[in-house]
Amino acid sequence: MKTVSTNMLNLLNSQVPYAMADLYTITDTYGDTFYMTDCDVPITLSGTTWLPNQVILTRTKTKMVLGIETDVMTVHMSPVIGGTTLAGANNPFAGQGLLQALRGGWLDGGRIKVDRFVGASFTDFSCGSISMFAGRVGEVDVTRTNAVIQVRSDLELLDMQLPKQLFQYACVHTLYDTGCTVNSASFSFSGTVGAGATLTSIPVSGTSQADGYFALGKIVFTSGANKGFTMGVRDYVSNVATLSYALPNPPTVGDAFTIYAGCDKQIATCQNKFSNQVNFKGFPYVPTPETVTYY
Structure with missing residues (x-):
């Protein structure tokens, strides 16, 4: 009423x-x-x-x-x-x-x-x-x-699935959310676009991390034609971030961005990369589904 x-x-x-x-x-x-x-x-x-x-x-x-x-x-x-x-x-x-x-x-x-x-x-x-x-x-x-x-x-x-969380091998939290508790600022790095960038490939200048460090993370552009846009990072190899989708505008050398570490939701990554095993909410020891055939 x-x-x-x-x-x-x-x-x-x-x-x-x-x-x-x-x-x-x-x-x-x-x-x-x-x-x-x-x-x-x-x-x-x-x-x-x-x-x-x-x-x-x-x-x-x-x-x-x-x-x-x-x-x-x-x-x-x-x-x-x-x-x-x-x-x-x-x-x-x-x-x-x-x-x-x-x-x-x-x-x-x-x-x-x-x-x-x-x-x-x-x-x-x-x-x-x-x-x-x-x-x-x-x-x-x-x-x-x-x-x-x-x-x-x-x-x-x-109209939601209940229970909200399923028993599964991977962690059910989203990286940097309240359940995960990892502070995104601690795993963010400022950089600029290097030479040879395309709509889906960003050479990272200004920071250097191991291959895979930013995979499944995100990149947020803070200057240039793509300012404000956030894109997922599909892979990170040899200081080149491959994006999940194409940018709306061609990036240019010197465009600034903030790039965030990614997580594959495995317990080893949670422990070794983020030191956050206490908040890991996957179930890595749940038996895998198997099919039993009998006559």
């Missing part, structure tokens, strides 16, 4: 024309929050201002049903004329274009909340707003001119 303020209820029951606008609260992957509206003027409620003309925003309708049902809202984002650039204290895509940031994973794992402002006019803030939808960002499809973002209700979290 949704609740509204007394002023809003009285306005809606008065059957007179009123103003309304959608208020988008967008929290990105890096913890920065953006407040945008599809209105032509700023909307300020409870000390928070939703700004217009940041991004062209439209969305599909939402629905309310009795019971438990996962709803999905589709949000369309397009840059405004002249281009939309991003800001944010923690956002590596700050200063870059909207679509480029979305391709690089700006909203992967983020959240979008939509409220509906209602007032006698766009300067009447006495009625407040009503919550329309809130959820987690799912699929993001980026074209040349806009992005289509699926926002899924938090009820989707109920």
